[in-house]
Amino acid sequence: MKSEETLQEMSRYINRELSWIEFNRRVLEEAQDKDTPLLEKAKFLGITASNLDEFMSVRVAGLLDLQKNGYNKKDFTGYAPTSLLRRIFKRTTGFVSEQYKMYKDLIRQLAKHGIRIHTFEELTQTQQKAANHYYHQIVYPVLTPMAIDQSRPFPLINSLGLYLAVVLVRHEDAAKEDAPLHFAVVRVPPNFSRLVPVPTRGKAKAHFIFLEELMKEHIETLFNGYSPIAVHTFRLTRNSDLALDEEAAEDLLEEIEKELRKRRWGTPVRLEVEKGIHPYALELLIEEFEISSEVFEIDGGPLDLSCMTRLPDGVKDNTSLKYPEVQPVYPAEFLEEDSLFEVIRNKDVLIYHPYESFQAVNDFIIEAAEDPQVLAIKITLYRVSGNSLLVRALERAAEYGKQVTVVLELKARFDEERNIAWAKRLEKAGCHVVYGLVGLKTHAKVTQIIRQEEDGLRRYMHVGTGNYNESTARLYTDVGLFTSDSEIGEDASSLFNEITGFSSAPRMNQLVAAPTWMSQEFARLIQRETQNALAGKPARIIAKVNSLSNQEIIDLLYEASQAGVQVDLIVRGVCCLRPGVPGLSEHITVRSIIDRYLEHSRLFYFENDGEPEAWLASADWMTRNLTRRVEVMCPIRNRTTRDILLRILKMHLKDTVKARLLQSNGMYTRQEGEGSGFRSQFEASKIKSWKKPGRRA
Template identity: 65%
Template sequence: MDVTKTANHVASNYINRDLSWIEFNWRVLEEAQDTATPLLERMKFLAIVSSNLDEFMSVRVAGVKDQLKAGYGKKDFTGFTPAHLLKRLMKRTLRMVTEQYKTFRDITRQLAKEGIVFSEYAELTATQKKAMDAYYHDIVFPVLTPMAVDQSRPFPLVHTQSLYLAVVLLKEGDDPEDEPYFAIVQVPSNLSRLIPVPARTNSKKQDYILLEDLIKQHIRTLFSGYDALAVNEFRLTRNADLTLNEEGAEDLLEEIEKELRRRRWGAPVRLEVQKGLHPYALEMLKEEFEFNENEHIFEIDGPIDLSYLMKLANALPNHGHLRFSEIDPVYPEEFEVEEDMFTVLRRKDVLIYHPYESFEAVDDFVTEAANDPQVLAIKMTLYRVSGNSKLIEALADAAESGKQVTVLVELKARFDEERNIAWARKLEQAGCHVVYGLVGLKTHAKITLVVRQEKDMLRRYVHVGTGNYNGNSAKLYTDVGLFTASQSVGEDASSLFNEITGYSAPVHLKAFAVAPTTMKDRLFDYIRREAKHAREGRPARIVAKLNSLSNKEMVDELYEASQAGVKIDLIIRGVCCLRPGVPGLSENITVRSIVDRFLEHSRIIYFENGGQPEVWLSSADWMTRNLTRRIELMCPVMDEQLQQSVIRILQISLNDNVKARELQSNGLYRRVAAGEKEYRSQFEAMRITSWKEPSLRM
């Protein structure tokens, strides 16, 4: 293969995974900058940039720092050593944060014109200050705890991603040249970060003040007898990756609970400080967190951590013109009948496309199964569940009514561990059999199996999906789900659950491909089959819609297929390590990313197969962790009409010329050139009243 000189200044056929992720977060930031997007929606995108960066720093950057600490200096397959990569990541991220806060200032100026004003305490009227003073003394002050740092009181534990005030003090009457005192104050996370201020007289504007600003104005109430020389905000990000000894853990649930507590002491990764932080405070923080270099210290010109903007954007009343119009998900037409869902599924498979079609159909499927006296067993995987899940209630009801209910709860779902522990305990109390998966593997497959007694036989009904069983995210993420009573799918579902919950050896599956055992090899076989079709002059094409592509072997297989003449269109929202459009290597491959109102989350794979197309739904991205370290599921769509529905979803994505960006061979993205008519895939999807209409061939 030819080696290409890239914009990353590294000779490589591959784009670095972490640098690719930063490009993705830039695309999210571009949505916050897009003046065609409603103002409060731009604010949400700005909050998402912050939340994304928090996870990236606490997991990915933390991992690179761990490699450095361990003395690991080898290059990865993209040509980067950990030291080189870390410098690039921090430099690129800092540029992004600078641009993010420029965008924040622009959005707040626009919001002020709409009567939503972010004020400082000094800008308030006397009446407003009086109201805020009362709020501080009645609500805020009782919650605050000043924590001094001196010889008798060591530096207190600083929680990851919590906001603090660094306070530099001088005792009243002391010489200003004396060494100052130092203390920190945690800004309470259980109080609203943004406080609404009573309206000014004869004004329709709504003022807001930040909680930390209010505390700073009243800092003397916490340190009587001292003068505050400076009060500045700071925020620490720690390594949040769990390190589990699953082999030695007698109780995985207890082991994860212990590790969650240890997360509070994770190694420092990033320190965000308010611009103009007092030099003495900076030295105290650098010494405590062992930051010898400034590259891990981000000076923030504005409020630290903009994720609070999400709550504000969702909570503001009477500003509908600043938001996207509400979407009303359609209930799947196949289930809008008098018959029960099982009767419908005996006739035909049913496909649903979220958020355009309602997740209530999934809730109803499990609820009907729970209430149906003919249902003997329900088996289900849960990775991330919403806080008020109807599914949990239905599963608990089913168990209490005597049905065999088995739930595989993935305790290691990152940052949802505590919630999933709570669900696991609730389900166990209701009488469900709760399983925590296999040692060393996360269970990421999304599947529900219902076993029903019908006359003199048992029939299996299955739902498989590309996304989590989470009713809240189903309103915000695009995902596809398939309901079927197919015998082969049902038998495979039983085999899969038996393998996960018991000692069953992997069996030959008729319909499914499952990671980590068969999926990768099956995908490679299909990609090579397309290459063979191309070499022999038959129709050959691959279209894959995924969140991420970072597995080197998979990239190499796609390169080989491209060189054989296979046309490959990849729709990848986030990370992509494949470098498209390189002569002699990947000139037959295009990669596009769509970032818009909803999070593109569905995983769909299409193989032309010499004119006999195959369509698959999958829980797995093409990342090493998905293909080798997780239990993942890939399920065929066998009904020809439903195949056409899935192809239609792919076609709509490929036609987008408003929110689609195309990956260039240099690793950067540029917007797809708009045609004579704008085509915005998500808005087009919202206009479609039925996904069951036939589509054109790919």
């Protein structure tokens, strides 16, 4: 029996993985919410499936590796890998059941609005004829049946690919009770839409059939001389983490390309199979993948619900079934002058995406590329959109003879291949491309432009919380600061010199970088509030992050709470801190906001005895951000921009519609509100009315 002291110590923290499952459950709640528009429900359901895929292929994969290597040490939340995996699989099994219950309900609701997903038998003759034509003319030519027997070994099964498991008998053996069984797999083509449209009539908006259902209907076309007796879908999840020896790698780009090829052979982590799969097929799959306890039998819908995120694209006249469109406004500050540089020279500008257009960031780079007075551009890139205006501007700048330095992170998980392609393209254009520091991911979001002006060289900066990605800037909330502050400019130069050359990490004037100084700076800021509270001075902390899992930060926040500091945390995802525990964290609140946009900004406010300080950062309060990544936090030094940032934080704290409050037992409850309630993202979209210079928060 565990001692009372041990139980008390364990109760101080919530486990990271279990907290993540609760986060994904909150996303699912958005799909279940009666007030969520129908096609948005489909998107949220698809997002939960994508989230779960990544969780399994990275977090669960890592725990399985620890278990297989005999590692049984407990983490700071009190869990060893084996006991944690048991709990994860139990909760995940329940979660998947909830997903498919939601899927069935969604299908019923869609049908009422003329959107149907059919089995082949449910199609009309006209629809069947169209589906058959699509199969024979488009799908059939690309299919490759892969038989497994003594001469043909089991083919490579790609992680997260969808496959058909086909059990067959020869035609001549079909009447025999003990006929020898044969087995083959067929991949569902990943480059085709899973949802195949079929003709509709009248008021119907859209009718579909799943691609795999169409393939099942015509499976005999792939196996002449054999009779299929069972066809079921299956899907394998592999360990997708890269195992890089960066110090030994002569060429990092080449080494990552090599590891990406190896990823296809990652250790099996999870096997999903269609309910009722033929026992012979299941036995072969389990034996081949050496997997048993990690088998999920899916009932009530298709494998891989992530395809639901693309359902709205196939539905015509769907605006009534989606959130009302919010058109990003161009930042008003930049409408005052023809040149962005003219504006930034005179004042700092804080912009809030997606309510304010990311085009302002693009224009910053585009203007720099075209401006003959600009000598150099330096930028960090982590995730970039597929058709990036920003990258094209960097290419043009290099072609015009400007010195362009791009710190491009090749190890951005699941974006490695895209970033390798960008690296080669930028180098071809004449940019100097750097892949970052050995052993660290460069996750900072910084741009520096060096411009020759009448009074000498001037540095213009953009520092942000989110990636330089036009696509996600329409879907994620992020904050960016434009400034020509000379001290921040000097710091940005030092940061780029550290990354690109032989330079140690200095203590900077204003910027704070991880992994060298950020952890210490956060500790100093939190401890200062603690000391102020003990001295009876004004003290408060407001922090907005994606995740909070660093034990040192959590313990410092506990100490602050015990000293009487009011700590309000806005944590979208994982939170290992346990709020509201008497004598430990009774002055701490934690709220998570899940809404139409993904909350992604990292913002911090410290009362500082009536002289407030505010910061934006690229880093979450996670150990990986503070110790294994190049990150940057930037002070908001101007009072006007600081007031805007505080307004953003206070809007989130007022949310009574989409905010959930974390309870001391680790569960989340809805924030109760009066009347129609306050919805922070909807209020933020009215940015023209509240983002006005001089208006107090």
